[in-house]
Amino acid sequence: MQPSDRTEDGSTKDGSHVETTLAPPHREVAAQTHNAGRVYGKGNAQVRAIDGVTVSFAKGQFAAIMGPSGSGKSTLLHCMAGLDNLTSGSVSIGDTNVTALSEAKRTELRRDRVGFIFQSYNLVPSLTARENILLHCTFAKTKPDQAWFDEVVSTMGLADRLSHTPTELSGGQQQRVAAARALVHRPEIVFADEPTGALDSRSGRRLLTLLAHVAHDKNQTIVMVTHDPVAASFADRVIFLADGKVVQEITKPTVERILQIVQELDEKQENKNAEHLDEWGDPLAVTE
Ligand SMILES: Nc1ncnc2c1ncn2[C@@H]1O[C@H](COP(=O)(O)OP(=O)(O)O)[C@@H](O)[C@H]1O
Numbered sequence: 205m206q207p208s209d210r211t212e213d214g215s216t217k218d219g220s221h222v223e224t225t226l227a228p229p230h231r232e233v234a235a236q237t238h239n240a241g242r243v244y245g246k247g248n249a250q251v252r253a254i255d256g257v258t259v260s261f262a263k264g265q266f267a268a269i270m271g272p273s274g275s276g277k278s279t280l281l282h283c284m285a286g287l288d289n290l291t292s293g294s295v296s297i298g299d300t301n302v303t304a305l306s307e308a309k310r311t312e313l314r315r316d317r318v319g320f321i322f323q324s325y326n327l328v329p330s331l332t333a334r335e336n337i338l339l340h341c342t343f344a345k346t347k348p349d350q351a352w353f354d355e356v357v358s359t360m361g362l363a364d365r366l367s368h369t370p371t372e373l374s375g376g377q378q379q380r381v382a383a384a385r386a387l388v389h390r391p392e393i394v395f396a397d398e399p400t401g402a403l404d405s406r407s408g409r410r411l412l413t414l415l416a417h418v419a420h421d422k423n424q425t426i427v428m429v430t431h432d433p434v435a436a437s438f439a440d441r442v443i444f445l446a447d448g449k450v451v452q453e454i455t456k457p458t459v460e461r462i463l464q465i466v467q468e469l470d471e472k473q474e475n476k477n478a479e480h481l482d483e484w485g486d487p488l489a490v491t492e
């Protein structure tokens with residue numbers, strides 16, 4: 205984007221807004237990373253999945269993370285939620301420095317304060333949908349709020365599926381159970397990894413509306429990875445990752461603006477790939 209595309213307050217002509225600071229100073233911080241890095245493997249097989257990510261999420265914010273496959277989205281989410289360990293930098297949830305916690309304390313944090321919608325659902329196969337949804341409450345020995353349980357279950361269209369086990373449910377139904385499980389215990393922050401990936405557009409919209417509702421009306425925080433520009437447009441803010449780094453972010457996203465940025469980032473990546481081919485020679489080129 206050219207600077208001339210922006211108006212004085214940072215808005216672009218299409219109504220989206222370019223962030224100039226990562227931390228919204230006027231609101232309480234729900235989660236943040238400082239120079240977060242995660243390296244997998246050793247030697248030649250080493251992969252820098254996330255590489256110096258500094259980002260913060262305000263309480264009550266619904267944020268989306270986008271980026272090509274392999275750009276580090278799931279790694280960032282897992283490290284923020286205390287499911288994986290950074291190799292450098294730090295993560296905090298509220299005032300808690302997650303990086304410094306013992307394994308036991310991290311388990312407690314995940315149970316009591318975090319909801320996670322896994323890309324691959326991660327439901328317990330031997331438990332019914334109801335038992336899966338109530339898993340956090342069971343572990344924490346707390347009673348769910350029945351009215352909220354009913355609201356989540358009915359919004360997710362699961363009322364007549366509660367006694368089924370995961371193998372008796374379709375992929376979309378399993379994903380809806382996984383979403384309900386992450387929301388029922390009212391965690392202060394919900395991480396969602398492609399939560400609408402298996403959903404038809406109607407169920408997808410219902411979930412996205414529910415996520416926006418818990419953020420805006422219940423002051424919970426939502427951090428959602430998605431590759432779907434329509435899903436991302438439900439968020440207040442979209443962060444774009446490439447090669448493990450934050451490369452751009454916008455607030456008040458529109459589908460058009462998201463598509464435009466995705467295309468720009470794709471072009472940049474293609475140019476980079478072309479440079480590599482120049483350096484190494486095109487292995488697919490036919491030589492006489
Ligand atoms: N457990 C792991 N072991 C080794 N490499 C991993 C592991 N998890 C992720 N990676 C690598 O880290 C990079 C980022 O992966 P990931 O966070 O899953 O990306 P995304 O979710 O954006 O598709 C990829 O190159 C992936 O192959």
Ligand SMILES: [Mg+2]
Binds near residue numbers: 323
């Ligand atoms: Mg992923």
